[in-house]
Amino acid sequence: MLKNDITVEICGTSGDGTIAAGGLLNEAMSRAGFSVIAYDSYPSEIRGFGRCVTKSRFGLEQMLAFSDKVDVLISLNDSQSYSRTPFLAKNAVVLFDNKPLAKVKEGGSIAAHVGPDANLFGVPLINLALEAGAVRKGKNLAALGAFVALFGLDPDFFRPVITNKFKTKGAEVIETNIKIFDAGFNSTLNNYGEQAVEALFAPVKNKNKGKILVSGNAAIAKGALDAGLELYFGYPITPATPIMEIMAKELPLKGGKFQLMEDEIASIGAVIGGSYAGKRAMTATSGPGLALMAEMISLGVMTEIPAVIIDAQRAGPSTGIPTKTEQSDLHAAVFGGPGDSPRIVIAPTNVKECYEYIVKSLQLAEKYQTPVIMLTDCFLNNRVENVLLPEKSSDQMKDCNIYPDNSEKGNYKRYKITESGISPRAVPGMEGFVFSSTGLEHTNDGKPADTPQIHMEMNEKRHRKILNALNDLPEPEEFSTEKLLDLGLITWGSSVGAALEATLKAQKKGLKVGMLKVPAIYPYHSDHISNFMNRCQEILIPELNFTGQLANLIGHLHKKVVLRLNQTTGEPILVCDIINRVEDILAKINK
Amino acid sequence: MLKNDITVEICGTSGDGTIAAGGLLNEAMSRAGFSVIAYDSYPSEIRGFGRCVTKSRFGLEQMLAFSDKVDVLISLNDSQSYSRTPFLAKNAVVLFDNKPLAKVKEGGSIAAHVGPDANLFGVPLINLALEAGAVRKGKNLAALGAFVALFGLDPDFFRPVITNKFKTKGAEVIETNIKIFDAGFNSTLNNYGEQAVEALFAPVKNKNKGKILVSGNAAIAKGALDAGLELYFGYPITPATPIMEIMAKELPLKGGKFQLMEDEIASIGAVIGGSYAGKRAMTATSGPGLALMAEMISLGVMTEIPAVIIDAQRAGPSTGIPTKTEQSDLHAAVFGGPGDSPRIVIAPTNVKECYEYIVKSLQLAEKYQTPVIMLTDCFLNNRVENVLLPEKSSDQMKDCNIYPDNSEKGNYKRYKITESGISPRAVPGMEGFVFSSTGLEHTNDGKPADTPQIHMEMNEKRHRKILNALNDLPEPEEFSTEKLLDLGLITWGSSVGAALEATLKAQKKGLKVGMLKVPAIYPYHSDHISNFMNRCQEILIPELNFTGQLANLIGHLHKKVVLRLNQTTGEPILVCDIINRVEDILAKINK
Amino acid sequence: MKTSGKALAEKVKQIKESDMLSIRSESLPTWCPGCGYFGIQQGLNNAIQQLGLSHHKIVNVTGIGCAGRYAFFNDAYGLHVVHGRLLPVATGVKMANPELTVFAVGGDGDGLAIGAGHLPHMVRRNVNVNYMLFDNSTFGLTKGQISPTSPIGTVSKASPSGNVDTPLNATLMALSYGATFVARLYAGDPKHNTAIIKEGIKHEGFSIFHFYSSCVTFDKVYKTWNNLKDNVHPLPPTYDHANLKHAIDHVLEDDFSMGIIYKND
Amino acid sequence: MKTSGKALAEKVKQIKESDMLSIRSESLPTWCPGCGYFGIQQGLNNAIQQLGLSHHKIVNVTGIGCAGRYAFFNDAYGLHVVHGRLLPVATGVKMANPELTVFAVGGDGDGLAIGAGHLPHMVRRNVNVNYMLFDNSTFGLTKGQISPTSPIGTVSKASPSGNVDTPLNATLMALSYGATFVARLYAGDPKHNTAIIKEGIKHEGFSIFHFYSSCVTFDKVYKTWNNLKDNVHPLPPTYDHANLKHAIDHVLEDDFSMGIIYKND
C-alpha cells in the first residue's frame, strides 16, 4: 500500500450512519493535512434500506481522481459491504464488526468474501458502542476510532470534528460519541498493536490552512454568491437540488432574492425576466429540466438576454438513473431548442473550477447578453474536495453589462449591429432608452421583421457575438511532455481528473501520450484543438456517455477518425480503464 | 422565355384576392396537363394589409424547384407588386391594371418600375370586373382571363375550375365570375391579338390523370389517414396547423379520434399514451413545440413506445419568422432531450415523399418502438404540387408491431435483450403479459434498476435497435453521371429540388458534379455517404440554416473539410445561388 | 383599406399630441380593424396616463398571439416572450426591480391553454404584476381555432362538428387559486375600465383583469360585439367584492357581470 | 430494519394468497415504513378487487415522485412517465382503448406544481380516467421541499424561514374547472375510501380523488398522521354532493371534511 495515498470506503445502509461516518472522516483527514476527494453513492429511493457507500481518497497532492482499487474497506454492515470486495486492492485492509449482535448465517460475514491477501481486522464495533455509549448506532464512530488506531493517525484531528458535528445536540451526546470513538481507538490499539499496518505518512501540519472541504454544488453556490448573484429561481431535481437549497438559505441573507418556482420553464422564464431587468440571475437543473428549458433558452438567444443555467447531468435518457453520474447532456446543451440558437456552454472539471466557472458564467452571460449553460455532473456536483477557493472580490462582483452611451438617448437601437456583435443594452427603468425585445426576428430597434436581409444579418450578428466570446472563455490546457505524440487524449468535465492521472502514469512509463483538457464546449477553441490533434498520431476521447458526444462535436477537426472510450456505468470513469485503452492503442501503433 | 416552363407570380394584398387567384391558376394549369409547383408567401399578421405573393411554376416534367426568375408578373396591386420587379426575368411579361380606379401618384404604377425589356400588358382589370359583374373584387378573375388570352391557353380548362370554386355560393355568383374571366380574356385578345407573346406549349391531354394538386401538409394528412392513423393529438402552430385541421375533419370520419390538446407537451404525451395502448398515433408541430416535446420524446426512447412527430420547420431561433421557411431544427430533432436518446429522424424532399414518408414513419415507429421525427419545412408544408399519390393499400395499414409469443405468457420480459434490439411488445389488455414501463433505467422486465451492467446493456440495446432501423429507412439517392467527381453536393429536405436542378444544369454543361440526396437524417447511411464522398474531390452541403446542421452531423465522414452553403433568408434556396457556388468551387479546383 | 403613409403619419402625430394617448408607440397596432383589443388598449392607456406613470418605468411582458403584439404598440419597455410563459417572466422582472410597473399581457390561448400551469403559482407568489388577460375565446393569431374558453358547440377548423370540451372560466379559476384582485371587464367599455384598471395597478399584489373581447376576423358567431354588448352588464348594486364566497357564488351564476369581482388588500 | 429474503418471500406469498390483495405486484412497495401511501394503496386495492376488474385491463399511468412508484407495486399494466405529465398520457391511453380502466397516480408536486396546467384540460375533456392525487404537501422523493399545498409557514430546505406562498386547494381547483366527480379522502381510512373509489371508477368521465397523506420521513411537523387524524372528519350529514355551489361553499370553509365532494352524472 502506498503510505501517502489511500482510498477508503465505508459501506452500510443509511441506517448504519454510513454517510455521516464518511463526512467525519473526510473532515478530520483534511484537518490532518491530507488532500481529500470523496464521493458518496446511494440509492434513488428514500427509505433507508439501500446500500450506501462513501469513497474517499487521501493523499498529499491535489487528488485528480479516485484510484481504481480500494485500500481500506470499513464495513458497517457486512450484508451490504461484501458486494464491495471485488474492488479491493491487493493486501487491502478490511475493518469489520467481528461480534455482530445477531447471529450471522454461514458466509454472511465479510470475512468469508475477501481474498487470502486481505488484512482482516475484526473489531467488536457494536459491542464497543453499546458499552461506551449504550447506543448501538454509534458503531460508525467506533469504526473511525479503529481506523485511526490502525493507521497511526493522531486522534486529536478527529475529536474536534466529532464535537463540532454534534454540537447542536448538547454536551452529553458529544461526550458519548467521543467515548465511542475512543473505545474503538483503544480497543484496536490493544488488540492489534501500534504497527498493525504501514502507518500513513504524516502530512505537513497546517498544510490545508485556508482550504475548505466542499462539494461541487457548495462551490457553485459559493461562487455565485461571491459574484454578487441577486436572483435565484429553481425547482428541485437531483443532483442539482443542493445548489437551490443553499441559495434558499444564503441568498436572502446577502440581500438577494430566492423563489421556488412551479417548474423548470418557470425557473428559466423568471431568470430571463430578472436578467432583462438588469439583475444577476441563475437557475440549476438536470437533463429533464434542461430539456424543458430549451424553448426559453432559445428566447434568451434571440432577445440577447443573459441567463445562467447549471445542468447537473445524471444518467439518462429520460428519468434515467437520477443518482448516478453521466456526461450525456452535451448534445442537448449545445444543440437543444428551435433554430440556430448559439449559446455558451462551459464545463468545469473539479470542485475549484466549479467556483471559478460559475463566476465566469455569470460575467460572460452579462457581457455577451446570452444564456450560458454550465455542464457539471452528479460526480462533480456531489464530490467533495478540500480546496483553496479565491476570496470574494470586487472583481467577481463587477457589473459586466455594456450599457448604451448617453448620446444614444432618444434614438436608441437595442440591437444595433456592431463589430463585436454586442449591442449596448439598456435595462427597464433607464429613461430615454425604451425599447422592445421579442423572440420574433427583429430590426435593430427590436420590432418584428421578416425580410431576408434582416434575418441573415441578425443571425450573423448572434453567431459572431458568441464566437467572439471565445476570447473570454477558459482555454484548453495541455499536459504533454513532447511535441509529437503517439496518442493524445481530449477530455472534458468530471472525466478530466481520471484522464490526467492516466496520462501522467503513461508518461512516467515513457509513453508518448499527451492530454488536452477542453473547458469551453461551445464555442470551442478549434484552432487550439486541431493544433493539438495535428501533433498526435491518434486521438482518444474518453467520456461518460454512449455515443461520444464531445467526439461528435469536435471529431471532424482531426484528419483521422477519432477514437472513443464511452462508458455509461453511472460511475466515474476509472484511471485503469483509460490506461488499458491507451496501452491497447499504442500497442497497435507500434506494431 | 421557355415556352414549356414558366414561372408566374401574382402579387397584391389578401383583400385583392391574390391567394384565391393563385389557387385557381394552379388548378386550371394542372387540368391543362402542366406539371405544377406553387408556393404562397404572406405576412404573419392576420389583418389583410400585408403583401401576398403566389408563385407558380408550370412545365412538362415534374418540377424540382422554382426557377430563379419570374417570367410573368400579374399585379393586382401595383403598390405591392413593384417590389417584385427585381425578380423579373429578361423580357418578362407584366400584366397590370392600366385603368385603376383611384388616381395613381407619379411613379405609382408598376409600369414605372420595370426595365425596358419587359413586355407590359395593361388591362383595365377593375373596369372589366365592374362592367361584367359590378364587383370590383373580381379583378383577379379578369387578370386570369387576360393571362389565358396572352399565352394562347384554352379557357375551357379554367371555367370548370372557377365554377367549382364558387359552387357553394350559388349559380349567380358562378356566372358573374365566369363573365369577368371571359371579359378579361376577350378584352386582352382584342387589344393585343393572338400571338402577343410566345404561346405556351400545349401539354399532352389527360397527362395529369390521377394526379391531384396538394400541399405537403395535405399529402402528410392523406398519407397518415391512408396508413390507418387512429389517433391525432395536436396544438396549432404555423406552419403545421393545416395537418391538424385536416385531421380534425377527416379522422373521425374514418373511425379515428382527434383531440385538440392544451399544449405540445400534452400532445406528445397523449400520443405516447395512445401508442402505448396499441394505437397508431401522431402529432405535428414546429420548432418551438418540438423543443417543448424533447423531454417526452426522451421518455419514448427509454420506454420504447412508438410516436410520430412532424416538425414543420420555420425560421428560428425562438418564435423567429413563423411564416418563413428554414431547415434549422435538424440539431434539435437529432439531439434534443436529456441523455443518449437515439431516435429516428427522416426528411422528405417533395410533396409525394411527404405522403410516402409519413406512411413509413408510422410503420417504423411501430416496428422499432421509437419516436420518429419527420422534418419538413414551411416551403415543403405549404407548397403544392400535382402528384400521383399511391392508392391507399392494406400494405400501408399493416400492423407493424412485433408482439410477444404466446409461450412468453406469464413470464414475459418486456425489455428482453434481442439481437435486433427489438423486444416483442405487449399492449395493455393482453392477458398474461402485464408489465411496467418507466423512464427510469430498468431491468428487462421493466422494473427500475441502477446497476452499471444493466444501464450499459440497455443503452447498447436502444442504440443497436435504432442503428438496425437503417435497413428500413429510405436510402440515399445519387444523381451523378460519372464515377469520379470534382464536386459532390449532399442535400436534404426541401432543398433537394433546387440542388438537383442545379446539378443537372451543371452536368449539362459538362461539369463533373454529382449529387447525393440524404433522406435518413438519423440514423444515417454512413457507408453510402462516405463512399460518395470518397469519389468527390470536394463536398458541398447547401442547406437553409446558419451553421450547416447536416454538415455538422456528417461532415466528419469526409477526409477534407466539407464546404457549406448556408442561407437563412426565410425563402427556398435558389438554383442560381447553388450554381454560382458550384462554379466558384470548380474554378478553384481547376486552376 | 390601406392607410396611406401620409395619413398614417398624421394619425401618429395626433396621437402623440393628445396627452391622453402618449403611451402609444409610433408603431400603430397591426390588429384587424374592429378588433376588441383596441378598446382594451384604450382603457389601459387612460389608466396609465391618469396615474402619471413614467413610461420608462413600465414593462409590458407579453405572450404569443395577437394580444401579445401589444408589446410593440406602447411607448414603454416591452418583452414579447414565448407562448404561455409571460407570468414567470413577469415575476422575474418585478422581483428584479420592484419600482417598475409590470404588465403581463396575453390571450386566452396563451394564458389558459399552454400557460395554464403558471396562473395558480403567480397567484400564490402574489408578486405585484398586473395580468391583462385578453379573452376572445379563440386562437386569433393561428386563425381562429377554439380556445379553452370557447363555448360548447363552437365550430372552428379545430372543431368542425362543434366544441365538446367544457370551457374554462378564468375569473372563477383565479378566485379558486386565492387571487387578491380579480376584475372582469368588457373590451368595449374603456371609460368604465379605466378606473378599475387604476385600482388594480395600485393593488399591492397580483391583479388579474379578465377582458371579454371580440375577434372580428375569426368569430362571426359567438363572442361577437353584438353578442357581448347584449349580454354584459354591471355587477349588482349590492355586490360585495370583499367577500370571496359571495364573489364565487355570483360568478357561478353570472357570466357577464363586469367590474371588480374580488379585492382583498 | 432490513427484511430478509425469506421473510419477504413469505410476505409476498401471503399477499398473493389473500384474495383481497391480489392486485399487488411481487415488488413490494419501497415506500418508507409508515408512509401514508400504503393506506391509499390499500383502499385502491380493495376497490379494484371488489369491482372484480381484470388486472390486464388496468393501466396505471404514474408521475415522478414517491407516489409515482405505485406503477411498480401493482399487478397491472404500469406506465411511469415524466414529471407532471401523467394526465395527458392517461388521456391517450384511455382514448386508445376505452375498455381499459385507467388510473393516473401522482403526487402534489407532480400534479400541482409542474403539472398544474394539465388538470383544467383533463377536466374539460372529461375523459374517463381516475386521478389519484397523493397529496402529502411535500416533494417527498427530492427530500422534503415545500410543495404547492404546503401551509404558510412550513419550514423546509427550500423555505428555511417558512413558506410564504399561499397554498393551493386541489379540491376547490377541480370544482372551479368543472370536474364532474371530486372526492377528498384520508389516506388513513382505506375502509371508508373503498366504496367511494368504487363509485368514482364507475363514474363515466374524469374522477379526481384528492388524498390527504403523510410523509413520515420529511414532515414531522405539519401533515403528520397525528395532525391529520385530529382534523379529518366526515362531510356533514346534510351535505348535498350534487350541488356545485353548495360544494364550493363548503370547501371554502372546511379543509378537512372527507368524502364525495361533488358528483354530477
Ligand SMILES: Cc1ncc(C[n+]2csc(CCOP(=O)(O)OP(=O)(O)O)c2C)c(N)n1
Ligand atoms: C410553443 C408554441 N406553440 C404554439 C404556437 C402557435 N401559436 C401562436 S399564437 C397561438 C394562440 C394565440 O391565441 P391567444 O393566446 O388566445 O391570442 P389571440 O391571438 O387570440 O390574441 C398559438 C397556438 C407558438 N407560437 N408557440
Ligand SMILES: Cc1ncc(C[n+]2csc(CCOP(=O)(O)OP(=O)(O)O)c2C)c(N)n1
Ligand atoms: C422535469 C423534472 N423536474 C424535476 C424532477 C425532480 N423531481 C422528482 S420527484 C419530484 C417531486 C415529487 O413530489 P410529489 O409529486 O409531491 O411526490 P411525492 O414524492 O411527494 O410522492 C421532483 C421535483 C424531475 N424528475 N423531473
Ligand code: SF4
Ligand atoms: S385576428 Fe382577431 S384577435 Fe387577431 S387582430 Fe384580428 S380581430 Fe383581433
Ligand code: SF4
Ligand atoms: S419520503 Fe415520504 S412520501 Fe416518500 S415514501 Fe418516504 S414517507 Fe412516503
Ligand SMILES: [Mg+2]
Ligand atoms: Mg385569444
Ligand SMILES: [Mg+2]
Ligand atoms: Mg408530495
